[in-house]
Amino acid sequence: MKVLKLKYPKGTFKGQKTDGRYIDGFLYENLKLLATKIVDDMTFLGVASSSTLEVGTGKTVLLTQIGEVWTEIMKEVHNIDVPFALKNVVFRPEELIERAFDVPKYSCLLLDEWEDLHYWSNLGKSLRKFFRKCRQLNLFILVIIPNFFQLPINYAIGRSIFFIDIKFDDNLERGNYDFYGFKAKKNLYIKGKKFQDYGVQLPDFQGEFMDGYGVPEAAYRRVKYEDMLKYDSEDVQQLNPVEIREIKYQLIREAAINSKGKLTQSQIAQAFNLSASEISRIISGKRGKKTAIVPLLLPSVTYNIKQIQKDDYIEENTPPQLNPEESIKK
Secondary structure (H helix, E strand, O other): EEEEOOOOOOOOOOOOOOOOOOOHHHHHHHHHHHHHHHOOOOEEEEEEOOOOOOOOOOHHHHHHHHHHHHHHHHHHHOOOOOEEEEEEEOOOOOOHHHHHHHOOOEEEEEEOOOOOHHHHHHHHHHHHHHHEEEEEEEEEEEEEEHHHHHHHHHHHHHHHHHEEHHHHHHHEEEEEEEEOHHHHHHHHHHHHEEEEEEOOOOOEEEEEEOOOOOOOOOHHHHHHHHHHHHOOOOOOOOOHHHHHHHHHHHHHHHHHHHOOOOHHHHHHHHHOOOOOOHHHHHOOOOOOOOOOOOOOOOOOOOOOOOOHHHOOOOOOOOOOOOOHHHHOOO
């Protein structure tokens, strides 16, 4: 189905033939159920990770898309305006509480993945503090983690309402996920934890998502880079200026490559506070006047999902919507 038709009119995306952005109908109905219930003094936690490589599967893409769809659903169901913007995205567990008081009630807040030496310890402490201090804010919290089976049991089973496994297909293409509602998520964790086996439990449904962040991509990458430099972790202390510069350059290249032309070099330059000529040089890999650009630390996997441009999606071909009560509620 298509959503956000005013935000993404026809022609916004390459090859787009109708207004809006695609979202799987099953996922939309489950989000709509949560939106309906959140005003009844509820707080919801959704978790996402990947069973096929821990990085590069498109977790942030899908979760920010869910964030912007949440805005539309809350407007539709309750006529409540809860914008989803960069301020709704944090990169450190300890930032959750502070940011929770800085967004409107019923907002969607995303804790993006940025693993360091103290990630799991900080995540557990921060989530405990969050639910103790911020439950009355009735927020929809999304958390991206490296590994579902490493999540503390009380959050994997009792606190979270769903789990999404965002993964590559057999051809290493992005845009695929499995959705586990409350009961399926519990069974997956209990049965699969010992051997890290995702095959022990069928998901409630499988879905696909298209390219495109739910927040401005270049600005998102800049904020993530600045966050890395802001925190005085042991990993950052060991980086020399050349390595730090290369991380910045890699983020810039990925912004240019993964956006598939949607971001201009001028937009990327503005986001990273550089000149257009510098951006052009970084993307092309040419030598500058003073220093050479070192090679990428790791090869980037470009966003090469199947070109099933859902713009021509025919409603009668949509599978019947499952009863959300069967997937997401106890």
